[in-house]
Amino acid sequence: MNNLDPVLLNIGFLQIRWYGLLYALGVLFAYWYCRREIKAGRFKTSLDQFETYFVWAVISMVIGARLFEVFFYQPAYYLANPLKIVAVWEGGLSFHGGVIGIALWTWYWCKRRTFPFLHLADNLIVGGALAQVFGRLGNWFNSELVGRAWNGPWSVIYARIDEVPRHPVQMYEIFYNLVIFGVLFALRKKQLTAGSLFASFLVMYGVARFVVEYFKEPEVMWGFLTIGQWLSVAMVAIGVGLWFWVRKPVVSSH
DSSP states (O other): OBOOOSEEEEETTEEEEHHHHHHHHHHHHHHHHHHHHHHHTSSOSOHHHHHHHHHHHHHHHHHHHHHHIIIIIOHHHHHHOGGGGGOGGGSOOOHHHHHHHHHHHHHHHHHHHTOOHHHHHHHHHHHHHHHHHHHHHHHHHHTOSOBOBOOSTTOEEBTTTOSOEEOOHHHHHHHHHHHHHHHHHHHTTSOOOTTHHHHHHHHHHHHHHHHHGGGBOOOOEETTEEHHHHHHHHHHHHHHHHHHHHHSOOOOOO
């Protein structure tokens, strides 16, 4: 049974939630991983340059994740409670929106500094995959993004919602994000074309997320699929296209 209190600390006006703390830990881990790769010489940029990029990347990610949640997943709720839009520490951050936000900022930053976008994406996505684990733990503490009703051997009752046994989909997502991180971490030392790790992530995450969506309590449907599934299809298509594009042979002009 999941009967966890989403609030870790509550002292008068000060309230620290597990979701916000775990999300922050995920960001710190991604930063630590990239810093480690810079020192090892695999991430070819200076630490000062990366830190400037990273601060705004996190801000862009949170803005993109929140806007997606507000406009695509829960528009009625936020229309009725507009002040809650800024309460990101309480939960409600869309992964796909976060990816779009950070991708737009990365493209802009790389264009301004003529820095190779795919090299940056390859290095960022490895730590980002594991950072997702912290985010899903935050969902677990919040009892949000719950699974469909299922009375199986590892079903979970989210006592703060109802008494119905459900799929523990947050744990499914934690598992596949750990697998994705393990694969990317193993591949990072291989001589791969720039963009290969990023493309691999898009395909692996997109496929896994598409499947897990069938076990989730559906939020918003577009036709016969959820929004999350349509976005996952787009991720897979982009990932496959990118994989073949970065690996195509260069035709000599001579």
